[in-house]
Amino acid sequence: METNRKKKLISQVNIFRSVIILLAISIVASILSPSFLSANNFFNVIRQITVAGIIGCGMTFVILTGGIDLSVGSILGLASVLSAGTLAATGNTLLAILVAIGVGLLCGMVNGVLVARYEIPPFIATLGMMTLLRGCVLVYTKGSPISIKEDSYKIIGKGSIIGIPIPIIILVVVYVIGHYILTQTTFGRSVYAIGGNREAARLSGISTKTSEWAVYAINGLLCGVAAVILTARLGSAQSTSGQGIEMDAIAAVILGGTSLSGGTGFVLPTVIGAMIMGIIDNILTLMNVNPHATNIVKGIVILIAVLVDKKVKDLSAKAEE
Amino acid sequence: MGQDLVLQLESIVKVFPGVRALDGVRLDVIPGEIHALCGENGAGKSTLMKIISGAQSYTSGKMLVEGEEVVFHSTKDAEQKGIAMIYQEFNLVSDLTVAENIYLGRWPKSNFGKVDWDKMYKDAQEDLEKLGLKFSSRTKVKNLSVAECQMVEIAKCLTIGAKVIIMDEPTAALTDEEIRVLFEIIEDLKEQGIAILYISHRMDEIFEISDRLTVFRDGKYIATKNIEDTNYDDVVSMMVGQSITDLYPEREYKQKDIALQVKNLTSRTVNNLSFDLHQGEILGIAGLLGSGNIELAKVLSGALPMKEGEVYINGNLTDCSTPIKASRGGIGFVTDDRKQEGLVLVRDVKENVSLSSLRSLSKGIRLDKKLEMERVNKQVDQLNIKISNVQQEVKNLSGGNQQKVVFAKVLETNPDILILAEPTRGVDVGAKAEIYSIMNELTNEGKSIIIITSDLPELIGMSDRIITMKDGEIVMTAMKVDTDEEEILAYASGGVE
Known part of the structure; x- marks a missing residue:
């Protein structure tokens, strides 16, 4: 009986681990700075994490198949500058948005072909794409930013509907769809099966290559969506846009409890993982900590989370025995 | 007494989630004896071997090496006490040389901690010569034959000063000639006072070389006997227990229409093979490792490519070039390696059972979870899969229940x-x-079955007709009633031309 209860407790801790970390960090944050708990600041935090959060959603799918995508930052950068360039040339907001999403999707599809069709290890394939696409960004912009003049474009990053910032609405929509796809569709099942045991999935009649390809394509598409939000919020497209975002996205996925070896995890906790990263950023800013030091704290939090994760897994393995 | 034994195990218990793999097992090993371990698949032999070699821990019990109680936390611990194991799939690094493999992790050092390569190759060459081996210690392992790899493993055991060497099915992939050489070396080791724990399914070999044998059944110790005090029938009946007669269901079989016709099938190892399978028939395909019988199954199910040939199902030419196409054509395949190829271990029973039939469970892209639940529960009931709920992770189930999950998955595609x-x-x-009676019911429903198994009693017990393969070709076809184990083995091993 005793071990049974222990087992149950451990599995509960496992499921809600990201929530527990989030609460703990929020409590610490509210003690350190009273202004942390204001509604204004809350929206601020969520607005800050929309870009990493949306990419984290796609990244969760990729990691669930046992893959990784390092090129998300460069895809975001390229989608951003081409979108801004289109807007500057045509003044057509809708076209500019479609260009961003289209470019993202296309780059993701190329990643998918490299990984699924040519069986290049995801780390290598997307590392290559990361460098290549960043090069494209620099060639296209010659290193200088492209500013956005149309308010109809900027509103996506800065406007709100009934008091809720538009980026947050997009974030919520992305996660609802992502959760639905993962838990309610046959494609979602394929994603889990591929990450859990690719050969068994293939022999069971799952189109492993198509599904794997689709996962990278979705991730690319979401990079395009994130690019629109980032560009609109900043009011310009920078050649450095999105640099390092892959690490934030991957960290969010890991903090959300998705296994890097694939096969187990969910989409929704990733947004909580992204919030944890966002709150750390936020509280350090509120406390006027040297911005260069934020990465130190973030790194420590990630390592602690992974260590705790390993400990909990060891414990539950012991409880099973 | 305890002092005379090189290895002694007392009341060893090993519990896995949901199954008691070893239940109070004991074993005594005398220096310089060849001690065979007998038992059917699942009797607990391999678990016991892993425990002795330090690869796995045990739940309770006691293990003594030369009278001293030991607890191994790793295979390295066991090696330090002089216990080494040679696995069926060797533990060699194929891109390194023979000498590097023999001294892996124990490289001879010269000054400043530099590896003394000259000494290593010289020593390794001597090690090989001691075993009467002719090849150079500078050969890369990937260029060696299976038998030669095995010799390298033995050489490695000797250099670590092994007192007990465990050999798991050492002859499985060897030719008769190579087996002779191996036996000579084993006799040699015995002279040197090294004890050999010998695991083999081949009863004749056991009687040929071993001094004593210990029989296990269902994780329990049955008996230890001197080889001269026992005989083949005695050992087999100890291995299977009394239930052998009712293990296999009565089968009534009349040859009906052809359900599957394979014409001139050729693949990497299968050579121009043709045969028929009739409705409601169980066709056994026998063959040793490398005979191509498992590959034949994988080609028919679309897991491996077919070079040439035609497959007709109920008279229609069927494309089985991919698992999806083969499944649509009506072929269901239960793999021989459920952990690597059959199951997604980290997912639950429900997801595993419905994995092959997701298409029929979906409306558009949406998965009908209610229908899924109904169908999965039905399979769980029919196959009597023992679980507390369908959300249980598959990796925690016993071997039998895991296998039933694979069966359920395949049956969900409704194969002919x-x-x-x-x-x-x-x-x-x-x-x-239970699996045998499921097979029997399925054929009563008109389905046809091909069974490929290395377990000859099972093959003969279940099949209506038996094909024996050797080197990718059919060497014998017979009705079950017209043949027996000896004849099949003789054909499979090339004893009959």
């Missing part, structure tokens, strides 16, 4: 033809009998 490769490997006797 079932190809079963080693369907009861690592499955306990109770679940075995």
